[in-house]
Amino acid sequence: xxxxxxxxxxxxxxxxxxxxxxxxxxxxxxxxxxxxxxxxxxxxxxxxxxxxxxxxxxxxxxxxxxxxxxxxxxxxxxxxxxxxxxxxxxxxxxxxxxxxxxxxxxxxx
Amino acid sequence: xxxxxxxxxxxxxxxxxxxxxxxxxxxxxxxxxxxxxxxxxxxxxxxxxxxxxxxxxxxxxxxxxxxxxxxxxxxxxxxxxxxxxxxxxxxxxxxxxxxxxxxxxxxxxxxxxx
Numbered sequence: 221x222x223x224x225x226x227x228x229x230x231x232x233x234x235x236x237x238x239x240x241x242x243x244x245x246x247x248x249x250x251x252x253x254x255x256x257x258x259x260x261x262x263x264x265x266x267x268x269x270x271x272x273x274x275x276x277x278x279x280x281x282x283x284x285x286x287x288x289x290x291x292x293x294x295x296x297x298x299x300x301x302x303x304x305x306x307x308x309x310x311x312x313x314x315x316x317x318x319x320x321x322x323x324x325x326x327x328x329x
Numbered sequence: 330x331x332x333x334x335x336x337x338x339x340x341x342x343x344x345x346x347x348x349x350x351x352x353x354x355x356x357x358x359x360x361x362x363x364x365x366x367x368x369x370x371x372x373x374x375x376x377x378x379x380x381x382x383x384x385x386x387x388x389x390x391x392x393x394x395x396x397x398x399x400x401x402x403x404x405x406x407x408x409x410x411x412x413x414x415x416x417x418x419x420x421x422x423x424x425x426x427x428x429x430x431x432x433x434x435x436x437x438x439x440x441x442x443x
Contacts, residue, residue: 251429262419263372265431308372312429315385316362319372 222247224311226320234328239296241323243309251312252292254283257322258305266294266307301327330356333435335420341441347408350438354401354422361403362432363395366417375418378403379425407440415442 226243233239243252251270255263267276269285269292276283280303282295296303306324310317334353342348354361363375374387378397395405401422407414417439421432 253431255432262434262437263432264434268430310372315360315377315379316374316387317364317372317432318374321371 222311222313222318224252224309224318224320226309226323228323229321230324230326232326232328233299235301236298239299239303239325240293241307241309242291242293243320244291245311246290248289249285249292249311250289252285253310253312253317254292254294255308255310256305257308261305263308296325299325299327303327333420333422333433335418335435335438337438338436339439339441341443342410343443344410344412346410347406348410348440349404349406350418350420350440352403352405352420352422352435354403354420355433358422358424358433359401360423360425360428361397361401362421363403363405364419364421365389366419366437367415372419375405410442412442415440 224243224245231239251268253268254266256266257263267283272289273287274285280297284293304327306322308322309320336351360379362377365373375389376386376395377384381397392408397403417437419437420435423432
């Protein structure tokens with residue numbers, strides 16, 4: 221079946237450093253969505269990318285969709301403690317979302 | 330507008346029992362989907378309902394079932410509980426039809442099976 225591979229599983233950063241998570245699919249994606257889940261919380265929608273090569277920004281967050289629509293990335297500039305959580309990519313297929321495994325952002329003390 | 334409401338939030342059951350979880354979607358949303366989240370398996374799709382019809386089902390045993398009512402509220406049931414069913418069960422809604430945008434999640438029902 222369809223799968224979305226997401227790496228890395230964890231990323232430890234000092235506050236102020238950047239963070240990036242990547243998602244890859246073997247098949248062409250119609251769209252990709254990104255969600256954030258805070259510890260103890262539920263997934264919250266961040267953005268949806270639809271167009272080939274699309275780049276969208278939300279303050280310190282930059283989302284990219286690959287030219288071939290088979291990969292996507294989320295980059296956070298100058299992380300803050302409020303960024304802590306797990307970031308998931310998800311592809312929409314036949315009324316369901318197929319999720320990446322998530323990347324957990326951990327701020328080093 | 331009220332968000333997605335799931336009840337109960339926490340519950341503890343023993344092996345062999347059954348459990349029913351409830352989900353009230355955002356007003357006007359007709360699509361309700363359910364996901365199981367565990368540390369080992371991540372987020373796994375259970376099923377999706379639209380206008381009382383199941384449109385898709387994930388790869389779970391028949392012990393997992395669901396339904397949707399005419400007011401779009403949904404329930405899922407797990408019978409003959411196993412230890413491995415311990416998980417956070419998340420319900421999500423969206424307007425439905427052909428809409429493929431944002432999923433709005435509830436807080437989840439955390440099930441512990443002893």
